Amino acid sequence: MRSASNRLQSQPMRLSRYFLPILKETPKEAEIVSHRLMLRAGMIRQESAGIYAWLPLGLRVLQKICAIVREEQNRAGAIELLMPTLQSADLWRESGRYDDYGKEMLRIRDRHERDILYGPTNEEMITEIFRASVRSYKDLPLNLYHIQWKFRDEVRPRFGVMRSREFLMKDAYSFDLDQAGARHSYNKMITAYLRTFKRLGLTAIPMMADTGPIGGDLSHEFIILASTGESEVFCHKDYLGFETPPETIDFDDPAAMQAVFDKWTSLYAATSEKHDAAAFAALPEEARVSARGIEVGHIFYFGTKYSAPMKAVVNGPDGKETAVHMGSYGIGPSRLAAALIEANHDEAGPIWPDAVAPFRVGLINLKVGDAACDGASARIHRALEAAGVDVLYDDRDERPGAKFAAMDLVGAPHQVIVGPKSLAEGKVELKIRRSGERELLGVEAAIDRLGGKA
RNA sequence: CGGAGUGUAGCGCAGUCUGGUAGCGCACCUCGUUCGGGACGAGGGGGUCGUAGGUUCGAAUCCUAUCACUCCGACCA
Structure with a gap:
């Protein structure tokens, strides 16, 4: 993965606190x-x-x-x-x-x-x-x-x-x-x-x-x-x-x-x-x-x-x-x-190339309010930010479908999906935006992978 | 700049022909049920109908002017 040299100076970003006015419908002039x-x-x-x-x-x-x-x-x-x-x-x-x-x-x-x-x-x-x-x-x-x-x-x-x-x-x-x-x-x-x-x-x-x-x-x-x-x-x-x-x-x-x-x-x-x-x-x-x-x-x-x-x-x-x-x-x-x-x-x-992606990683918490999902998401968010990776964390209380669609629209090349099902086995899902390829990994393994250590 | 259109809620649109005091879907707010690919029900908020003049008892609707934006062409990083 490309180095963090092109990272913007920014604070950890939670979508609930961000300004991202996405549109479901396409404006007709485009x-x-x-x-x-x-x-x-x-x-x-x-x-x-x-x-x-x-x-x-x-x-x-x-x-x-x-x-x-x-x-x-x-x-x-x-x-x-x-x-x-x-x-x-x-x-x-x-x-x-x-x-x-x-x-x-x-x-x-x-x-x-x-x-x-x-x-x-x-x-x-x-x-x-x-x-x-x-x-x-x-x-x-x-x-x-x-x-x-x-x-x-x-x-x-x-x-x-x-x-x-x-x-x-x-x-x-x-x-x-x-x-x-x-x-x-x-x-x-x-x-x-x-x-x-x-x-x-x-x-x-x-x-x-x-x-x-x-x-x-x-x-x-x-x-x-x-x-x-x-x-x-x-x-x-x-x-x-x-x-x-x-x-x-x-x-x-x-x-x-x-x-x-x-x-x-x-x-x-x-x-x-x-x-x-x-x-x-x-x-x-x-x-x-x-x-x-x-x-x-x-x-x-x-x-x-x-x-x-x-x-x-x-x-x-x-x-x-x-x-x-x-x-x-x-x-x-x-x-x-x-x-x-x-x-x-x-x-x-x-589908942004890593070098210009607005956020390299899109982190989706599928069940906001669930202690395990919140905890794992927060842990991943903090760790990746500390590793110098731009992360957009979708912590909104929305339905999964809306979150998937929004994150695809943002175009983060790597997505981390934290949901109750896989987390019950200690796993989170990594998705490559470009290929759609998915993989289940442990929380720490996912952090190492996206943080550039593995 | 030639040609063709469109301006009505944040977005997409109906209503204009035939004048009677503004509506639908999405989005938004509240409550409930939902929850792994843009949910469902009930309730609610939001519009100087692009602008200015005119006609009329009454104009989103008719007339005039004007502004903005879009598309096709010519032009261009």
């Missing part, structure tokens, strides 16, 4: 399964078109996703900061994007009649921060990132948090002296992304992509395959078996990073916009994978597109000023929460 289940499980609540409140259960998932994203960004040498959501229009006039961006940008006016905007991305601002302080090539390379709410005023938001107007995004920005350095930075992020998605329990494939309004000439989308995916994608089957770069890989070794890039871009992979039917048809038939995909990350190299007009320059070894080469690297944690459900669910609810 078309896709992730949206439906997130509403039913009480993870999110829509407050406006494309704008959602994250309720406690959803927030836990979001925080766990962010923790993994953060760990892998840090491992790759990126440094976290936090930029504001609101930005000055003047900054965007410098890059020329204030007029280019169109109606997707939410424009606001403050009390002094100054134009401000709710940031859809942060290239301008990070460039401004960089140029204010960095003067020398010796301070390079640099990669700064933050995890912050963004807003894009989509014409038609839909699919819940999969395509919302407000969304959480990790965006990293790299600064290098030249193109070779920028390529290395790009390769580091590819490696970090492969590791990030793997840890989230997803198989993500980098695919050639259009650069969109951000511009540039090197860009990949990271796509996960899911039958309910929004777009059509085509790739070589071997990608599905490729090994993820290990934790120990040296991010400062350009050759190692280039090798990762070369391997993961060696075979055919493209979204429908970039699809080359002839190239795809040239693959052996059994190697062709044509599927639906969900974009969960997008990376760009765009050279001096912002640094030149915004004068983000450094002195090189030769004493001359040069505009830095930049790239940007996005992952959408809020969208990932939905994508994870699209990739992991059944009729009863989400």
Whole structure:
């Protein structure tokens, strides 16, 4: 079982004291399964078109996703900061994007009649921060990132948090002296992304992509395959078996990073916009994978597109000023929460991978008020919490059926069911959410198993 | 932004055509019986009928305006 490193700071949680507004019926507006289940499980609540409140259960998932994203960004040498959501229009006039961006940008006016905007991305601002302080090539390379709410005023938001107007995004920005350095930075992020998605329990494939309004000439989308995916994608089957770069890989070794890039871009992979039917048809038939995909990350190299007009320059070894080469690297944690459900669910609810489960263990006391059941449940709850496991303890005075349904909807990967029948023989039942597999174990054995000791 | 819809209790809906003072299921509260896959009975609480104007003795219902939300398409992390 994965270590407790991704555990949230939290108090022991009893469902009777929690805020988990689950719905028995499906709200009619929810078309896709992730949206439906997130509403039913009480993870999110829509407050406006494309704008959602994250309720406690959803927030836990979001925080766990962010923790993994953060760990892998840090491992790759990126440094976290936090930029504001609101930005000055003047900054965007410098890059020329204030007029280019169109109606997707939410424009606001403050009390002094100054134009401000709710940031859809942060290239301008990070460039401004960089140029204010960095003067020398010796301070390079640099990669700064933050995890912050963004807003894009989509014409038609839909699919819940999969395509919302407000969304959480990790965006990293790299600064290098030249193109070779920028390529290395790009390769580091590819490696970090492969590791990030793997840890989230997803198989993500980098695919050639259009650069969109951000511009540039090197860009990949990271796509996960899911039958309910929004777009059509085509790739070589071997990608599905490729090994993820290990934790120990040296991010400062350009050759190692280039090798990762070369391997993961060696075979055919493209979204429908970039699809080359002839190239795809040239693959052996059994190697062709044509599927639906969900974009969960997008990376760009765009050279001096912002640094030149915004004068983000450094002195090189030769004493001359040069505009830095930049790239940007996005992952959408809020969208990932939905994508994870699209990739992991059944009729009863989400089936979270251990790494992002809001609670790793769901503890069900089938007979609240029965001294033996209460005692065994409390013992298990305390022991697992002490072992660093997130446990949701259903101590409500409800009927068994309602408890089973609720816990399946929460999606805890491991369930412990404490009922009078099995407890009479000193046993509790362990259920694996994904497979439905059940096993009877003694109380202490169950604690050891789920606490990671056995 | 084009096209199509919907706004009535927390959720799902009926009532609107044909105007007469608001109803059903789930959820919620109380009591009882239940209790290993979303129980049953009895009782109860909760609604400015999206909003504003108009017509009328009387408007959820008819008229006008407006707002919000949803779906299809184009667009997009």
